[in-house]
Amino acid sequence: MKIGLYGGSFDPVHFGHLIVAQEAYERFGLDRVIFIPAAQSPRKPDTASASAEDRLAMVQAATQDDPRFAVSDIELRRGGVSYTLDTVRELKSRTPSDTFYWIIGADQAARLPEWHAIVQLAQLVEFIAVERPGSPALAPASVPGLRVQRLESRLIDISSTQLRERARRGLPLEYFIPHKALVYLKAHCLYREN
Numbered sequence: 001m002k003i004g005l006y007g008g009s010f011d012p013v014h015f016g017h018l019i020v021a022q023e024a025y026e027r028f029g030l031d032r033v034i035f036i037p038a039a040q041s042p043r044k045p046d047t048a049s050a051s052a053e054d055r056l057a058m059v060q061a062a063t064q065d066d067p068r069f070a071v072s073d074i075e076l077r078r079g080g081v082s083y084t085l086d087t088v089r090e091l092k093s094r095t096p097s098d099t100f101y102w103i104i105g106a107d108q109a110a111r112l113p114e115w116h117a118i119v120q121l122a123q124l125v126e127f128i129a130v131e132r133p134g135s136p137a138l139a140p141a142s143v144p145g146l147r148v149q150r151l152e153s154r155l156i157d158i159s160s161t162q163l164r165e166r167a168r169r170g171l172p173l174e175y176f177i178p179h180k181a182l183v184y185l186k187a188h189c190l191y192r193e194n
Contacts, residue, residue, distance in 0.1 A: 004033035004128065005091070006103040007075070007084065009041060009160065010055050012185055013062045014177050016158040018069075020130050023153045024103050025068050028128060033103070034070045035059045038082035042116060049164055050190050052076045061180035085121045092124055100124065101149075106131040113143050122146040167191035 004024050010017065013035075021033040037055045050058070056073055063069040074090060075082040088100055102125045104112075109129035112118055126147040158176055166173055168191055173182055185191070 001031040001095070001098045002029060002101065003091075003095075003098050004028070004030045004101045004103055005036060005088070005125070006033055007036040007038055007082070007087070010035065010037050010059050011050050011160050012055070012163055012177055012190070013059045013181055014158050014160060014163055015175075016156050018062065018178065019156065020103065020151075020153055021069060024101070024128050024130070024151055027151055028101060028149070030068075030101065032068060032070055034072050035063060036072050036075055036087060039075045039079050040081050042081050042083060054184075054188055054190055058177075058181040058184050061184050062178040064180065083116045085117045085124075088121060088124045099126070101126050101128050103128045103130065103151075105129070109148055112146060112148070118143050119145070164191045 004021065006017070006021055006024075008017070017035075021035070024030060025033050037052065037059055039052060056071065056076055060071050063071055072091075074087055078086065078090075084102060088102070091100065092098070104127055106129050109127060112127065115121065122143055122145040126149065128151050129148050130151045130153045132153070163173060163176055166176075167185070170192075173185070177185065
């Protein structure tokens with residue numbers, strides 16, 4: 001099977017994430033896209049505002065009715081810094097015949113040579129770099145065996161940071177966040193000042 005792996009803090013998950021997952025699924029003929037909330041990003045230490053449990057629950061709520069998507073708590077269970085290599089190795093050990101594609105933004109694709117154990121990771125996974133329409137083509141990275149495919153996506157200008165700020169200010173989040181995830185967010189009073 002061809003499996004897309006989509007990591008991130010998802011703090012909170014929003015329609016921009018789902019659009020990227022859908023377009024990667026369609027364009028690369030993936031059998032499934034697995035959302036993987038990070039315990040702690042190596043590039044953004046201690047930045048998650050919502051708890052791991054809440055972020056996982058929101059992603060599950062946002063994707064539960066779509067059979068193309070699944071959610072894994074692999075990094076949250078492991079805890080600590082979430083290195084992509086550790087995650088891919090564990091998933092590969094479970095399903096060695098699957099082909100894995102790690103979905104990242106073009107900004108992260110440019111920084112792949114800086115990633116933890118990137119040479120080993122490049123042997124296990126192919127990257128899908130999501131770019132905005134009209135953005136310049138990716139420059140090839142100087143990492144042996146690194147495979148990066150470009151995905152020009154219909155990205156919408158939403159960021160989790162902006163949505164947390166909207167929530168803090170009491171502004172509506174409808175039309176930014178999938179309904180079931182928003183219901184969870186509101187029920188648990190996430191991102192609001194006490």
